[in-house]
Amino acid sequence: MRRMVFLGLYLGCGMLLAQVAVGPAPAQGQQADEAVRFKITNPGQALYKMAIPTPAGDPQLAGLIQEVLTNDLLLSGLFRPLDPRSFLADLQADELNMNPEVWKAVGAEGVIKSRVSQGGGELLLDCRLYEVVKGGTSVLSRQYRLPLTEARRAAHRFAAEVVKYFTGEDSFFGTQIAFGRGPSGKQEIAVMDWDGAGVRTVTTNGAHNMLPSWHPSGQHLLYTTFARGTPDLFSVPVTGGRGKRISTRPGLNTGGVWSPDGKKIAVTLSQDGNAEIYLLSPEGVVLSRLTNNPFNDLSPSWSPDGSQIAFVSDRYGTPQIWIMSATGAGQTKITRQGNYNQEPAWAPRPIGGQPAIAFSGRDENLVYDIFLVNPLTQEITRLTENRGSNQHPSWAPNGRALVYQSSRGGLFVATADGKTERQVFKGRASTPSWGPMVKP
Amino acid sequence: MERLWHRRPVDRASVVVGLLTVLVVNGALVGGIWLSHRRSATRPLRDTATFVDARLVRFGKPRDLSFLPHVQATPRPIKQKTTLKLARDPDQPPTKLPRTDEPDEAPDRPLPRLPEVLPNLREEPDDRATQEAAGDSSGVRGGTATEAMGDPYIRQIMAAITERWSVPTMLSPGELAKLQAVACLKIDEDGRLVEFHIVERSGNSLFDGSLVSTLGAIRELPRPYGPFAGAARRGKLCPVFTKQ
Numbered sequence: 001m002r003r004m005v006f007l008g009l010y011l012g013c014g015m016l017l018a019q020v021a022v023g024p025a026p027a028q029g030q031q032a033d034e035a036v037r038f039k040i041t042n043p044g045q046a047l048y049k050m051a052i053p054t055p056a057g058d059p060q061l062a063g064l065i066q067e068v069l070t071n072d073l074l075l076s077g078l079f080r081p082l083d084p085r086s087f088l089a090d091l092q093a094d095e096l097n098m099n100p101e102v103w104k105a106v107g108a109e110g111v112i113k114s115r116v117s118q119g120g121g122e123l124l125l126d127c128r129l130y131e132v133v134k135g136g137t138s139v140l141s142r143q144y145r146l147p148l149t150e151a152r153r154a155a156h157r158f159a160a161e162v163v164k165y166f167t168g169e170d171s172f173f174g175t176q177i178a179f180g181r182g183p184s185g186k187q188e189i190a191v192m193d194w195d196g197a198g199v200r201t202v203t204t205n206g207a208h209n210m211l212p213s214w215h216p217s218g219q220h221l222l223y224t225t226f227a228r229g230t231p232d233l234f235s236v237p238v239t240g241g242r243g244k245r246i247s248t249r250p251g252l253n254t255g256g257v258w259s260p261d262g263k264k265i266a267v268t269l270s271q272d273g274n275a276e277i278y279l280l281s282p283e284g285v286v287l288s289r290l291t292n293n294p295f296n297d298l299s300p301s302w303s304p305d306g307s308q309i310a311f312v313s314d315r316y317g318t319p320q321i322w323i324m325s326a327t328g329a330g331q332t333k334i335t336r337q338g339n340y341n342q343e344p345a346w347a348p349r350p351i352g353g354q355p356a357i358a359f360s361g362r363d364e365n366l367v368y369d370i371f372l373v374n375p376l377t378q379e380i381t382r383l384t385e386n387r388g389s390n391q392h393p394s395w396a397p398n399g400r401a402l403v404y405q406s407s408r409g410g411l412f413v414a415t416a417d418g419k420t421e422r423q424v425f426k427g428r429a430s431t432p433s434w435g436p437m438v439k440p
Numbered sequence: 441m442e443r444l445w446h447r448r449p450v451d452r453a454s455v456v457v458g459l460l461t462v463l464v465v466n467g468a469l470v471g472g473i474w475l476s477h478r479r480s481a482t483r484p485l486r487d488t489a490t491f492v493d494a495r496l497v498r499f500g501k502p503r504d505l506s507f508l509p510h511v512q513a514t515p516r517p518i519k520q521k522t523t524l525k526l527a528r529d530p531d532q533p534p535t536k537l538p539r540t541d542e543p544d545e546a547p548d549r550p551l552p553r554l555p556e557v558l559p560n561l562r563e564e565p566d567d568r569a570t571q572e573a574a575g576d577s578s579g580v581r582g583g584t585a586t587e588a589m590g591d592p593y594i595r596q597i598m599a600a601i602t603e604r605w606s607v608p609t610m611l612s613p614g615e616l617a618k619l620q621a622v623a624c625l626k627i628d629e630d631g632r633l634v635e636f637h638i639v640e641r642s643g644n645s646l647f648d649g650s651l652v653s654t655l656g657a658i659r660e661l662p663r664p665y666g667p668f669a670g671a672a673r674r675g676k677l678c679p680v681f682t683k684q
Contacts, residue, residue, distance in 0.1 A: 036492060038590075040598055045567045108653065
């Protein structure tokens with residue numbers, strides 16, 4: 001009997017101890033580790049949040065490197081550089097390392113850490129890209145050793161690597177823009193880096209020069225000059241030098257543009273009485289006439305594959321954007337809104353999955369703005385508004401950005417959706433033309 | 441008085457056997473309880489998760505009903521004015537006549553304006569800010585329903601996160617449609633997001649990175665209340681992030 005009592009006591013105490021040791025049982029109806037799930041859907045799409053803190057090292061160079069990286073990634077249309085004032089990390093202590101917890105707190109998705117120094121006239125730049133979700137190990141790391149004068153180029157190169165890492169695409173950070181520089185009626189053709197650095201004059205004839213257009217090789221430019229008093233088409237090496245005559249026929253010889261294969265020039269001539277579009281050989285010999293009607297047809301722009309040409313015609317009363325095949329067949333009006341549309345520029349890649357032609361149009365307030373038209377659906381979307389008068393768009397070679405002239409004074413670059421814009425040249429400038437792809 | 445029991449001398453072997461018996465029995469009890477708890481802990485969440493269906497009202501402009509047909513008065517017939525034909529001046533140059541083989545489709549239709557950016561609580565822009573879908577001005581950016589439904593606390597958590605969540609534009613719509621990830625949130629009594637873990641990754645670092653960026657920047661959420669408060673405090677509130 002006593003044994004039974006003691007056995008019962010032992011068992012009871014044992015169970016009590018087991019419960020205490022293991023923990024309470026789950027509440028009735030729900031186990032302790034049961035998760036509660038619910039769907040969160042329909043995210044927005046926004047630019048990738050990139051933190052670009054000030055590089056460690058030489059303060060003067062650091063500021064320049066940060067500025068170039070920030071500008072490049074911002075105008076690529078893919079990234080939103082975060083405000084450095086919001087950064088919590090101890091940049092001096094971290095140097096090239098990255099503590100993910102600190103960057104998570106500011107909402108960064110990516111971080112670029114770098115260190116720059118100079119010695120013996122050379123720049124030493126060490127850059128690393130981190131993805132916060134992947135922790136403290138860099139996903140891209142590059143070192144550059146270049147002459148001090150090439151500091152911007154080093155930053156452009158790393159920015160291009162970052163874009164390539166995320167998208168597999170080449171970027172425009174090493175490209176140049178040609179434009180007419182100077183007061184109206186007396187402009188020379190000038191060339192600069194896409195972000196406005198390194199402006200240099202190419203023509204020096206003292207006349208009015210305008211409408212530069214790049215050869216696909218990037219080695220020379222077509223341009224229209226009034227050196228003889230009438231608009232003539234000339235060609236000049238990008239490095240400068242003597243212009244080469246392409247077409248000096250009576251009347252207009254203007255708006256020449258190279259075909260994508262560099263074998264033909266589409267140009268506006270008025271030798272037969274009114275403005276018409278012709279194809280010329282690189283030496284200026286007429287290959288064919290593409291338009292033939294009593295009205296004005298001008299401002300040709302090639303499609304990326306060279307099979308079509310967009311142009312302006314006022315044959316139905318007001319200047320509108322038209323397209324035709326490269327042989328002149330199938331001429332079709334594609335803009336049906338607005339009464340003054342001009343300066344078409346065919347996008348080198350689809351925008352939002354659709355072909356697009358940029359143009360400048362005059363709205364009901366008599367202000368010019370930049371628009372896109374889909375040549376297939378003829379749908380028009382607007383890129384600029386309430387930012388002065390904007391004209392003569394020209395695409396970056398990867399189609400991710402545009403440059404245009406503005407009444408606000410100078411040239412502006414905007415992302416292909418028009419949402420982000422930066423002034424790249426201040427002063428009197430007109431008719432910009434964005435050069436072909438060159439790796440920085 | 442007769443003794444009811446006899447006191448026997450202590451038998452060492454009996455004591456040892458007794459102790460061993462107690463240890464074995466209690467050990468079996470402890471082991472059994474521990475194992476049953478462990479099984480429930482290691483069972484995949486999917487098998488033990490409670491799924492809550494909740495929906496958020498879409499944010500947008502009230503629906504424009506002006507397109508609906510309405511009765512119009514019959515227009516009065518316009519009298520054609522008679523015109524006098526004058527003889528053509530032979531000294532004037534010939535005028536260019538417009539081509540009439542293609543009908544002119546409203547040439548004075550104005551060029552479009554930029555889309556209106558709908559004002560919203562969140563300053564950070566994303567493409568939902570310019571969507572002109574009809575909705576409710578008190579709705580949630582990213583909401584999809586015309587009427588709210590589901591547990592109120594869960595809806596508040598959904599709203600707070602959905603408003604802020606955006607994925608990079610580098611993700612194409614096709615890629616985005618295939619991705620799904622699950623993160624578990626731990627929210628304290630004061631509504632602070634104490635910690636979060638991605639428990640099921642999507643396999644795409646841009647998508648997963650957007651969750652880390654969104655949740656990492658959230659400081660405060662609604663204070664836990666209702667039947668799911670305990671799950672929030674225990675870190676078992678696990679939203680499933682997906683396009684649809």
